[in-house]
Amino acid sequence: xxxxxxxxxxxxxxxxxxxxxxxxxxxxxxxxxxxxxxxxxxxxxxxxxxxxxxxxxxxxxxxxxxxxxxxxxxxxxxxxxxxxxxxxxxxxxxxxxxxxxxxxxxxxxxxxxxxxxxxxxxxxxxxxxxxxxxxxxxxxxxxxxxxxxxxxxxxxxxxxxxxxxxxxxxxxxxxxxxxxxxxxxxxxxxxxxxxxxxxxxxxxxxxxxxxxxxxxxxxxxxxxxxxxxxxxxxxxxxxxxxxxxxxxxxxxxxxxxxxxxxxxxxxxxxxxxxxxxxxxxxxxxxxxxxxxxxxxxxxxxxxxxxxxxxxxxxxxxxxxxxxxxxx
Numbered sequence: 427x428x429x430x431x432x433x434x435x436x437x438x439x440x441x442x443x444x445x446x447x448x449x450x451x452x453x454x455x456x457x458x459x460x461x462x463x464x465x466x467x468x469x470x471x472x473x474x475x476x477x478x479x480x481x482x483x484x485x486x487x488x489x490x491x492x493x494x495x496x497x498x499x500x501x502x503x504x505x506x507x508x509x510x511x512x513x514x515x516x517x518x519x520x521x522x523x524x525x526x527x528x529x530x531x532x533x534x535x536x537x538x539x540x541x542x543x544x545x546x547x548x549x550x551x552x553x554x555x556x557x558x559x560x561x562x563x564x565x566x567x568x569x570x571x572x573x574x575x576x577x578x579x580x581x582x583x584x585x586x587x588x589x590x591x592x593x594x595x596x597x598x599x600x601x602x603x604x605x606x607x608x609x610x611x612x613x614x615x616x617x618x619x620x621x622x623x624x625x626x627x628x629x630x631x632x633x634x635x636x637x638x639x640x641x642x643x644x645x646x647x648x649x650x651x652x653x654x655x656x657x658x659x660x661x662x663x664x665x666x667x668x669x670x671x672x673x674x675x676x677x678x679x680x681x682x683x684x685x686x687x688x689x690x691x692x693x694x695x696x697x698x699x700x701x702x703x704x705x706x707x708x709x710x711x712x713x714x715x716x717x718x719x720x721x722x723x724x725x726x727x728x729x730x731x732x733x734x735x736x737x738x739x740x741x742x743x744x745x746x747x748x749x750x751x752x753x
Contacts, residue, residue, distance in 0.1 A: 427552060427555065427594050427596075429549055429552045429553070429592050429594065429601060430592070430595040430597070430601060431590050431602060431751065432492040432493075432494075432591050432592075432593050433487075433489060433490070433493075433590065433591035434487075434488050434588070434590050434720055434724045435483075435484040435490070435588070435590075436484050436717065436721040436722065437480040437484040437587045438469045438480070438585070438587075438718070439470055439471045439480070439585050440469075440472070441469060441471070442468075442469060445460065445465070445466055445467065448581055452576070452581075459581045462683075462685070463582060463683050463705075464683065464685070464687075464705050464706055465582065465705055465706060465709045466706045466707065467706075467707060467708075467709070468707075469586055470569045470584065471567045471570070475567070476510045477506055477510050477516050477565045478510050478519040478520055480567070480585065480587035480714075481506075481563045481565035481587045481589070482523040482524060483587065484563060484587040484589035484721075485502075485563055487721070488561065488589040488590055489524075489561070489591060492593070494559060494593075496525045496526040499526045499528065499529040499560070499561050500529055500551075500559050501529055501531070501548065501559075501560040501561070502517045502520060502530070502532075503517060503532065503533075503534060503561070503563065504516045504531075504534070504563045504564075505536060505539075505540020505562075505564045505565075505713035506533055506564070506712075507535055507537050507540070507566065507742070508567045508568055508571060512622070515532050517563075520563065529561070534547070536747075537713065537741030537742035538682060538745075539739040539740060540564050540713030540741070541562065541564035541714070541716045541737075541739070542737060542739045542747040543607055544563070544564065545590075545592070545605050545737075546606075546607050548562050548592045549602060549604075549605050552592060558593060558594040559592070559593050560591070561591055562589065562590050563588070563717070564712070564713035564714040564716065564718075565587035565588075565713065565714055566587070566711050566712045568583035568584065569584070571639060573640040573641070579643055583709055583711070583712070584708050584709035585714075586711045586718055587717075588714050588715075588716065588717025588718035588719070588720060589717055589721075590717055590721075599732075599752065601751070602749065602750075602751050603663075603667050603750045603752055604749070605747065605748070605749045605750075606662045606666065606747055606748045606749070608658070609743055610651075613647075613651060613744050614744070616643070616648050617641075617644070617648050617741070617743075618642055619638075619640065620638045620642065621637075626638050649683070649686055651740070652746075653690050655744065656679060656686075656690045656739070656740045656746060656748075657693045657694060658746075659738050659740075659747050660690075660736060660738045660748050663736060663749065663750040671694045671695045671696050672695070674696055674700065675729075675730060675735065676702055676723060676733065676735050676736070677691060677694065677696040677700060677702065678702045678716055678735065678736070678738075679701075679703075679737075680710075680715050680740055680741070681703060681704060681711065681715040681716075681718075681719060682740070683710070684705055687701070687705065690738070702728065703719075704719055704722055712741065715739075720737070732752070732753070734751070734752060734753070735750070735752075737749040737750075737751070
């Protein structure tokens with residue numbers, strides 16, 4: 427059984443936070459941010475907007491493109507590290523918003539690789555015959571877990587969501603060829619959020635230090651591991667399908683940092699107009715970055731029929747992975 431991506435969608439907050447505005451909040455400058463990250467602005471959720479808000483909007487857009495109704499969905503997977511609540515899953519909330527009454531729904535936590543991990547799980551469900559129509563979403567409201575006093579992290583992150591519909595197909599054309607996932611937990615302390623879990627719970631007798639609720643990151647170390655890991659995951663996908671980087675029409679990497687993106691692309695030999703980026707407009711949206719980029723590339727008609735598309739991501743855990751698609 428093969429798998430086709432029949433619809434993509436994305437949703438972003440209306441509020442834009444520019445580098446110039448960040449200069450008023452923290453000791454930084456547009457030049458400093460642009461030089462080190464490539465980011466010019468990011469989207470920020472407003473009061474009353476949650477991860478499920480954008481997840482449901484992106485889902486509806488993807489479903490409209492695919493031409494399917496909510497009750498046709500067999501499974502909803504939401505990759506996120508900023509769920510509406512610790513439980514229930516944001517996927518269940520999205521299921522309720524959409525009215526997808528026949529779908530099983532759950533979240534997964536793989537940080538910035540959440541969408542790739544979601545694709546991998548969906549692939550297994552469809553190939554096994556357990557599902558035929560699956561909604562995979564990456565969604566984040568990272569603005570609520572960053573320390574707006576820390577210029578090393580607050581300049582990086584933004585909010586939003588992207589989604590894709592995967593369907594079973596008998597055709598070998600236009601297929602999800604393979605997915606590849608990896609984890610290296612020995613480096614978890616380089617990128618994490620430690621508050622509100624079982625190690626640092628809030629209780630009547632204990633007030634949690636607000637700093638524990640924020641993203642903690644050793645940026646320079648993460649950079650080194652990210653480039654190597656994304657290259658490894660990309661090469662694994664190419665080798666598994668008997669392809670080389672010259673066969674790839676478009677590389678969509680996780681939009682983490684321009685230096686990470688450029689270094690990875692250079693190692694793979696996929697640069698110029700074969701590299702898709704939108705980091706300058708949205709910042710790092712973690713699990714949402716690849717599906718947002720995929721939807722934009724799709725709607726801008728950058729994905730030519732019969733072309734090969736390579737997705738690659740890296741995030742906290744460390745969790746990283748790749749997917750290769752025959753579009």
